[in-house]
Amino acid sequence: MRIAVRVLAALLLTSGTAAAWANGGGGMSMPAPPPVPREQTPQQKAREAYNDGVHGVKKADKAQAAAAQASDAGKKDRAAHEAQDRYAEALAKFREATGLDPQLPEAWNYLGYTSRKLGHYDEALAAYDKALTLKPGYADALEYRGEAYLALNRIPDAQQAYLDLYAGNRALAGKLLTAMKNWVADQRADASGGTATHLDELDKWIQERAQIAGQTAALTRAGTAASWR
Amino acid sequence: MSKAKAALGERLFFEPRLSVTGRYSCSSCHDPARAFAQARPVAIGATGEALPHNAMALVNVAYNISFGWSRPRVRTLEAQMLEPMLNEHPVELGLKGREAAACALLAADPAYAADFAAAFPGDPAPVTLEHLVKAIASFERTLISGGSPFDRYVFNGEHDALSGQAKRGMALFFSTRAGCSGCHSGFNFSGNWRDAQGETGPASFARNGTSARPMRVPTLRNVALTAPYMHDGRLASLAAVLDHYSSVAAQAARTDRRLPRVAFSGAERSALIAFLESLTDESFVSRTR
Numbered sequence: 138m139r140i141a142v143r144v145l146a147a148l149l150l151t152s153g154t155a156a157a158w159a160n161g162g163g164g165m166s167m168p169a170p171p172p173v174p175r176e177q178t179p180q181q182k183a184r185e186a187y188n189d190g191v192h193g194v195k196k197a198d199k200a201q202a203a204a205a206q207a208s209d210a211g212k213k214d215r216a217a218h219e220a221q222d223r224y225a226e227a228l229a230k231f232r233e234a235t236g237l238d239p240q241l242p243e244a245w246n247y248l249g250y251t252s253r254k255l256g257h258y259d260e261a262l263a264a265y266d267k268a269l270t271l272k273p274g275y276a277d278a279l280e281y282r283g284e285a286y287l288a289l290n291r292i293p294d295a296q297q298a299y300l301d302l303y304a305g306n307r308a309l310a311g312k313l314l315t316a317m318k319n320w321v322a323d324q325r326a327d328a329s330g331g332t333a334t335h336l337d338e339l340d341k342w343i344q345e346r347a348q349i350a351g352q353t354a355a356l357t358r359a360g361t362a363a364s365w366r
Numbered sequence: 367m368s369k370a371k372a373a374l375g376e377r378l379f380f381e382p383r384l385s386v387t388g389r390y391s392c393s394s395c396h397d398p399a400r401a402f403a404q405a406r407p408v409a410i411g412a413t414g415e416a417l418p419h420n421a422m423a424l425v426n427v428a429y430n431i432s433f434g435w436s437r438p439r440v441r442t443l444e445a446q447m448l449e450p451m452l453n454e455h456p457v458e459l460g461l462k463g464r465e466a467a468a469c470a471l472l473a474a475d476p477a478y479a480a481d482f483a484a485a486f487p488g489d490p491a492p493v494t495l496e497h498l499v500k501a502i503a504s505f506e507r508t509l510i511s512g513g514s515p516f517d518r519y520v521f522n523g524e525h526d527a528l529s530g531q532a533k534r535g536m537a538l539f540f541s542t543r544a545g546c547s548g549c550h551s552g553f554n555f556s557g558n559w560r561d562a563q564g565e566t567g568p569a570s571f572a573r574n575g576t577s578a579r580p581m582r583v584p585t586l587r588n589v590a591l592t593a594p595y596m597h598d599g600r601l602a603s604l605a606a607v608l609d610h611y612s613s614v615a616a617q618a619a620r621t622d623r624r625l626p627r628v629a630f631s632g633a634e635r636s637a638l639i640a641f642l643e644s645l646t647d648e649s650f651v652s653r654t655r
Contacts, residue, residue: 303520355548
């Protein structure tokens with residue numbers, strides 16, 4: 138019986154007659170007032186802008202991957218343009234997010250990411266620095282900043298970024314090491330790239346780091362757990 | 367943990383008045399110059415009784431899941447510490463029955479009274495056995511070692527920190543052929559550990575051919591300083607340890623699947639020793655008292 142009463146009450150509350158019921162019923166029913174939208178806090182607005190930006194980054198990354206894979210020059214060009222447009226839209230969202238809530242390290246990190254993708258390296262580095270100030274040891278920001286250093290040919294800084302990552306996040310350290318390998322290959326392919334001696338030295342460093350990482354997998358949480366399973 | 371608690375704990379760690387004879391302290395068996403281990407095969411208690419086990423090195427113990435050679439259930443430093451303090455068979459420090467007297471002695475010492483008050487503020491009678499144990503445990507948790515040539519090579523990127531021979535030993539150490547890192551895994555080379563993220567697994571114990579019972583996998587950090595080796599100190603040198611594992615490898619049935627599968631050649635043995643020596647953290651053992 139009680140269940141039936143509750144179901145009835147629920148029906149009444151959702152059928153638009155709740156106000157009439159509350160007013161005692163009868164023919165003088167008044168329309169329910171429209172819900173008053175609650176004012177969002179700057180933090181909520183920032184989170185919303187951030188989420189929009191992340192959504193845009195996903196689309197931009199997808200377009201960039203399509204551009205990299207396309208064999209047709211026209212398709213490649215169109216996809217590359219789409220990626221740039223979407224990175225620019227996402228960048229605007231992250232600027233909005235960091236303006237609304239400057240304490241959001243994730244937004245600063247993506248501000249750096251989109252800036253880097255658009256070639257704005259100074260802005261990218263400043264954004265990563267801000268993200269890392271707010272969240273020391275933030276692995277994603279360390280990795281992205283390492284890639285920005287590579288793009289700026291700041292190799293010692295990129296190497297230090299790798300070492301900073303290595304202690305805490307082997308997967309992202311591995312990602313940065315792969316980026317470094319690719320950078321060396323690109324430089325070798327580019328006639329105006331770095332000197333062969335410098336590239337050989339870096340190549341040797343990368344190989345030794347890869348070897349160390351492979352050998353010492355047993356020191357990580359996952360490696361230890363696996364050896365004792 | 368607080369600085370005041372750790373500082374008090376350090377004083378207490380070296381305090382001979384905590385023993386029944388007034389001449390023995392934690393540091394009698396846990397010598398800082400030997401990475402807080404001891405040069406004897408087995409430890410000797412304050413009254414001269416031999417203990418069943420070698421004194422374990424105290425290195426990065428804050429991350430241990432359990433303590434002692436043979437009992438996984440001792441899961442805190444505080445619980446472990448009651449054994450050397452209160453054990454009667456054999457006697458270690460011999461504090462059993464004298465707990466109140468020892469605390470009174472310390473409370474009467476103005477410097478200790480001030481240190482206990484600073485370490486346990488708000489307690490009108492801070493000199494208690496419980497606080498004493500907590501303070502020593504706090505000190506032991508500060509015994510962090512991570513500055514060896516191996517660490518500089520692997521984590522600081524100093525690729526010249528290890529010799530070529532040590533690098534060859536490292537490659538062998540971490541190979542499945544040698545199997546060393548099957549047991550001595552983890553950043554402390556002692557298997558599973560715990561940290562803020564939780565435990566990587568149960569405390570690591572293994573049968574290595576020296577005992578019918580599984581024994582704790584000890585840390586290898588600073589291992590060159592902690593001879594003699596094994597739970598009963600039966601092996602005098604690292605070379606003897608590697609010979610032991612070579613002989614285990616030759617056995618038809620290995621006692622643990624992780625143990626080495628092949629005997630080590632002379633060159634391999636030298637390389638492994640060079641690697642193990644690279645785990646010595648001079649800054650850790652030279653810490654002053």
